[in-house]
Amino acid sequence: MFPWDQIDTVLLDMDGTLLDLHFDNHFWLSLVPQCLSESRGIPVEQARKLVEQAYAEVAGTLEWYCLDYWQRTLQLDILALHRTLVERIQLRQDSMPFLNALGECGKRRILLTNAHPDSLALKLEHTELATGLDEILSSHSTGHPKEAQAFWQQVITKFGLDPGRCLFVDDNEAILEAARQAGIGHQLGISNPDSRQPHKQFQAFPAIDDYRLLLEDLLAANK
Secondary structure, eight states, X not given: OOOGGGOOEEEEOOBTTTBOTHHHHHIIIIIHHHHHHHHHTOOHHHHHHHHHHHHHHHTTSGGGGOHHHHHHHHTSOHHHHHHTTGGGOOBOTTHHHHHHHHHHTTOEEEEEEOSOHHHHHHHHHTXXXXXXXXXXXXXXXXXXXXXXXXXXXXXXXXXXXXXXGEEEEESOHHXXXXXXXXXXXXXXXXXXXXXXXXXXXXXXXXXXXXXXXXXXXXXXXXX
Protein backbone atom coordinates (compact mmCIF):
# COMPACT_ATOMS: atom_id res chain seq x y z
CA MET A 1 0.00 0.00 0.00
CA PHE A 2 2.89 2.37 0.70
CA PRO A 3 6.40 3.03 -0.65
CA TRP A 4 8.13 2.14 2.59
CA ASP A 5 11.53 3.15 1.24
CA GLN A 6 10.15 6.70 1.02
CA ILE A 7 8.79 6.78 4.59
CA ASP A 8 11.08 7.67 7.49
CA THR A 9 8.54 8.45 10.21
CA VAL A 10 5.17 6.96 11.15
CA LEU A 11 2.86 9.27 13.07
CA LEU A 12 0.17 7.44 15.00
CA ASP A 13 -3.04 8.37 16.77
CA MET A 14 -3.78 6.50 20.00
CA ASP A 15 -7.49 5.93 20.76
CA GLY A 16 -9.07 3.78 18.08
CA THR A 17 -5.77 3.50 16.22
CA LEU A 18 -3.43 1.75 18.67
CA LEU A 19 -5.88 1.25 21.53
CA ASP A 20 -9.36 -0.22 21.24
CA LEU A 21 -11.83 2.68 21.18
CA HIS A 22 -14.32 0.61 23.18
CA PHE A 23 -12.98 2.11 26.42
CA ASP A 24 -13.64 5.68 25.34
CA ASN A 25 -16.99 4.97 23.72
CA HIS A 26 -18.23 3.14 26.81
CA PHE A 27 -16.89 5.86 29.10
CA TRP A 28 -18.30 8.91 27.30
CA LEU A 29 -21.51 7.41 25.89
CA SER A 30 -22.56 5.15 28.77
CA LEU A 31 -20.78 5.80 32.07
CA VAL A 32 -20.80 9.61 31.97
CA PRO A 33 -24.56 9.89 31.23
CA GLN A 34 -25.24 7.31 33.93
CA CYS A 35 -23.20 9.22 36.52
CA LEU A 36 -24.73 12.55 35.49
CA SER A 37 -28.17 11.01 35.88
CA GLU A 38 -27.31 9.92 39.42
CA SER A 39 -25.65 13.20 40.44
CA ARG A 40 -28.53 15.38 39.18
CA GLY A 41 -31.39 13.02 39.95
CA ILE A 42 -32.65 12.99 36.39
CA PRO A 43 -33.54 10.09 34.03
CA VAL A 44 -30.63 8.52 32.18
CA GLU A 45 -32.09 9.41 28.80
CA GLN A 46 -32.36 13.07 29.78
CA ALA A 47 -28.78 13.00 31.04
CA ARG A 48 -27.65 11.40 27.78
CA LYS A 49 -29.27 14.18 25.76
CA LEU A 50 -27.61 16.83 27.93
CA VAL A 51 -24.22 15.18 27.50
CA GLU A 52 -24.61 14.78 23.73
CA GLN A 53 -25.59 18.45 23.41
CA ALA A 54 -22.57 19.48 25.46
CA TYR A 55 -20.28 17.32 23.32
CA ALA A 56 -21.67 18.79 20.11
CA GLU A 57 -21.01 22.36 21.27
CA VAL A 58 -17.23 21.82 21.40
CA ALA A 59 -16.69 19.04 18.83
CA GLY A 60 -13.40 19.40 16.99
CA THR A 61 -11.92 21.78 19.57
CA LEU A 62 -9.34 21.14 22.27
CA GLU A 63 -12.08 21.40 24.91
CA TRP A 64 -13.77 18.31 23.45
CA TYR A 65 -10.73 16.31 24.52
CA CYS A 66 -10.04 18.11 27.82
CA LEU A 67 -10.80 16.26 31.05
CA ASP A 68 -10.57 19.51 33.04
CA TYR A 69 -13.20 21.10 30.80
CA TRP A 70 -15.60 18.22 31.28
CA GLN A 71 -15.01 18.11 35.01
CA ARG A 72 -16.03 21.78 35.23
CA THR A 73 -18.90 21.49 32.76
CA LEU A 74 -20.49 18.32 34.12
CA GLN A 75 -19.38 18.64 37.75
CA LEU A 76 -18.12 15.05 37.74
CA ASP A 77 -14.70 13.70 38.76
CA ILE A 78 -13.81 12.59 35.24
CA LEU A 79 -10.35 11.20 36.00
CA ALA A 80 -11.62 9.21 38.98
CA LEU A 81 -14.32 7.75 36.74
CA HIS A 82 -11.62 6.79 34.21
CA ARG A 83 -9.89 4.78 36.91
CA THR A 84 -13.02 2.70 37.53
CA LEU A 85 -12.74 1.28 34.00
CA VAL A 86 -9.02 0.60 33.63
CA GLU A 87 -9.65 -3.07 32.85
CA ARG A 88 -11.28 -1.90 29.60
CA ILE A 89 -8.13 -0.10 28.42
CA GLN A 90 -6.82 -2.52 25.80
CA LEU A 91 -4.28 -2.45 23.01
CA ARG A 92 -5.46 -3.58 19.62
CA GLN A 93 -4.05 -7.07 19.07
CA ASP A 94 -2.24 -5.94 15.92
CA SER A 95 -0.66 -2.78 17.37
CA MET A 96 2.50 -4.12 19.01
CA PRO A 97 3.47 -6.41 16.08
CA PHE A 98 3.22 -3.36 13.80
CA LEU A 99 5.08 -1.00 16.13
CA ASN A 100 7.82 -3.55 16.72
CA ALA A 101 8.22 -4.15 12.98
CA LEU A 102 8.48 -0.41 12.37
CA GLY A 103 11.23 -0.24 14.97
CA GLU A 104 13.09 -3.17 13.42
CA CYS A 105 12.96 -1.39 10.07
CA GLY A 106 14.38 1.82 11.51
CA LYS A 107 11.20 3.86 11.20
CA ARG A 108 10.67 6.62 13.74
CA ARG A 109 7.41 6.06 15.66
CA ILE A 110 5.69 9.16 17.06
CA LEU A 111 2.39 9.10 18.95
CA LEU A 112 0.22 12.16 18.25
CA THR A 113 -2.91 12.16 20.37
CA ASN A 114 -5.68 14.57 21.28
CA ALA A 115 -6.01 12.75 24.60
CA HIS A 116 -5.63 14.89 27.71
CA PRO A 117 -2.27 14.32 29.46
CA ASP A 118 -3.98 12.65 32.44
CA SER A 119 -5.86 10.25 30.17
CA LEU A 120 -2.69 9.60 28.18
CA ALA A 121 -0.71 8.82 31.34
CA LEU A 122 -3.41 6.42 32.57
CA LYS A 123 -3.45 4.54 29.27
CA LEU A 124 0.33 4.29 29.12
CA GLU A 125 0.31 3.02 32.70
CA HIS A 126 -2.07 0.19 31.89
CA THR A 127 -0.62 -0.95 28.54
CA GLU A 128 2.79 -1.66 27.05
CA LEU A 129 2.21 0.95 24.34
CA ALA A 130 5.13 3.19 25.32
CA THR A 131 7.62 0.39 24.62
CA GLY A 132 6.75 0.59 20.92
CA LEU A 133 7.14 4.35 20.54
CA ASP A 134 10.03 6.76 20.14
CA GLU A 135 8.19 10.00 20.92
CA ILE A 136 4.83 10.89 22.49
CA LEU A 137 2.93 14.17 22.15
CA SER A 138 -0.45 15.27 23.48
CA SER A 139 -2.01 18.05 21.43
CA HIS A 140 -2.81 19.84 24.71
CA SER A 141 0.86 20.82 24.96
CA THR A 142 0.57 22.65 21.64
CA GLY A 143 -2.64 24.53 22.43
CA HIS A 144 -4.31 23.17 19.29
CA PRO A 145 -6.16 19.94 18.42
CA LYS A 146 -4.99 17.72 15.58
CA GLU A 147 -7.82 19.12 13.47
CA ALA A 148 -5.92 22.46 13.32
CA GLN A 149 -3.13 23.36 10.90
CA ALA A 150 -1.31 25.13 13.73
CA PHE A 151 -0.91 21.75 15.45
CA TRP A 152 0.75 20.21 12.42
CA GLN A 153 3.13 23.10 11.91
CA GLN A 154 4.28 22.77 15.51
CA VAL A 155 4.73 19.00 15.13
CA ILE A 156 6.77 19.35 11.94
CA THR A 157 9.04 21.91 13.61
CA LYS A 158 9.30 20.18 17.00
CA PHE A 159 10.35 16.82 15.57
CA GLY A 160 12.27 18.17 12.58
CA LEU A 161 10.12 16.19 10.18
CA ASP A 162 10.28 16.00 6.41
CA PRO A 163 6.47 15.90 6.08
CA GLY A 164 6.56 14.30 2.64
CA ARG A 165 8.37 11.29 4.12
CA CYS A 166 5.81 10.70 6.89
CA LEU A 167 2.88 8.31 7.16
CA PHE A 168 0.03 9.34 9.48
CA VAL A 169 -2.42 6.74 10.83
CA ASP A 170 -5.74 7.73 12.44
CA ASP A 171 -9.34 6.51 12.69
CA ASN A 172 -10.73 10.03 12.10
CA GLU A 173 -11.08 11.05 8.46
CA ALA A 174 -11.25 14.78 9.22
CA ILE A 175 -7.91 14.58 11.03
CA LEU A 176 -6.38 12.58 8.19
CA GLU A 177 -7.46 15.41 5.88
CA ALA A 178 -5.87 17.99 8.20
CA ALA A 179 -2.61 16.04 8.01
CA ARG A 180 -2.80 15.90 4.22
CA GLN A 181 -3.38 19.65 4.03
CA ALA A 182 -0.30 20.13 6.24
CA GLY A 183 1.81 18.28 3.69
CA ILE A 184 2.06 14.89 5.39
CA GLY A 185 2.89 12.61 2.49
CA HIS A 186 0.87 9.48 3.32
CA GLN A 187 -2.31 8.79 5.27
CA LEU A 188 -3.97 5.59 6.47
CA GLY A 189 -7.37 5.10 8.10
CA ILE A 190 -8.36 2.45 10.65
CA SER A 191 -11.76 1.03 9.81
CA ASN A 192 -12.38 -0.88 13.06
CA PRO A 193 -11.46 1.52 15.89
CA ASP A 194 -13.98 -0.03 18.31
CA SER A 195 -13.79 -3.81 18.38
CA ARG A 196 -17.47 -4.03 19.34
CA GLN A 197 -18.85 -1.78 16.61
CA PRO A 198 -19.27 -2.21 12.83
CA HIS A 199 -16.45 -1.17 10.54
CA LYS A 200 -16.29 2.44 9.33
CA GLN A 201 -16.16 3.44 5.68
CA PHE A 202 -13.48 5.91 4.59
CA GLN A 203 -14.22 8.06 1.55
CA ALA A 204 -10.93 9.76 0.70
CA PHE A 205 -8.20 7.60 2.25
CA PRO A 206 -7.04 3.99 2.18
CA ALA A 207 -8.06 2.09 5.32
CA ILE A 208 -7.31 -1.28 6.93
CA ASP A 209 -8.65 -3.31 9.83
CA ASP A 210 -5.40 -5.15 10.73
CA TYR A 211 -1.86 -3.77 10.73
CA ARG A 212 -0.52 -7.24 10.01
CA LEU A 213 -1.65 -6.70 6.42
CA LEU A 214 1.22 -4.21 6.13
CA LEU A 215 3.99 -6.31 7.64
CA GLU A 216 5.03 -8.32 4.57
CA ASP A 217 5.60 -5.21 2.43
CA LEU A 218 7.21 -3.33 5.31
CA LEU A 219 9.71 -6.07 6.11
CA ALA A 220 10.40 -6.77 2.43
CA ALA A 221 11.29 -3.12 1.85
CA ASN A 222 13.82 -3.34 4.66
CA LYS A 223 15.81 -6.23 3.12
